[in-house]
Amino acid sequence: MKELITKYINADLIIWSFPLYYFGMPSKVKAFLDRMLPIYLPYISINNDKTSCHPLRYDLSHQRYILISTCGLYGTKNNYEALLKQFEFIFKDRLTKIICPEGELFSIPQIDGRTSRFLTHVKQAGKEFSTNGVFSEHTKRELNKLLLPPKIFIELVNTSWSITDSSINKNS
Structure with missing residues (x-):
């Protein structure tokens, strides 16, 4: 240590x-x-x-x-x-x-376009930080956007785990 x-x-x-x-x-x-x-x-x-x-x-x-x-x-x-x-x-x-x-989305290939756009903003943030020591307001806004609306995110992620509302209720 x-x-x-x-x-x-x-x-x-x-x-x-x-x-x-x-x-x-x-x-x-x-x-x-x-x-x-x-x-x-x-x-x-x-x-x-x-x-x-x-x-x-x-x-x-x-x-x-x-x-x-x-x-x-x-x-x-x-x-x-x-x-x-x-x-x-x-x-x-x-x-x-x-x-x-929404980190679960990075393992779903069908939405690679959205996750790739987010990662482009992460790379931009790295460039801005190395040059200016801060992120631009535009980059901050982009990094704070959700990749998908909450309802769609939940449906997609639960589907990827083979979980449905009916299976949740049966196991309760």
Whole structure:
């Protein structure tokens, strides 16, 4: 872990990329984040807003962070709030996000046109970030669009899993 912490401290850009697991990050990512505790000092200080914290041990003001995450649901509401709150709290205004709900669609070849368009916007976001350090408003809007309307998404994904409303009701 000492070697990883050294690499982390010296990095200019940290990319956190993982699928959403039960409203949060996978356990191995969480374990890594938990083991980053030595980058903080052991004592407690008071923030400007009167909350408490452990101050950073190192100057990480040069770092930028990107969170890339997908999930199998059709939206971020009631799915990503806990994870986003944690990352926004830790990384503040140095965090950039690419959140892709409807991740199940990337395994369905029949809608490759839609998923390919999304990935084109992801590539554009990477170019913009490397040049400007931010995404354009146009790119942000495109990345925040759903690939399919919720009802169609649910029908398509449930069909891909051979699940129908009638089979759900029978097994309840």
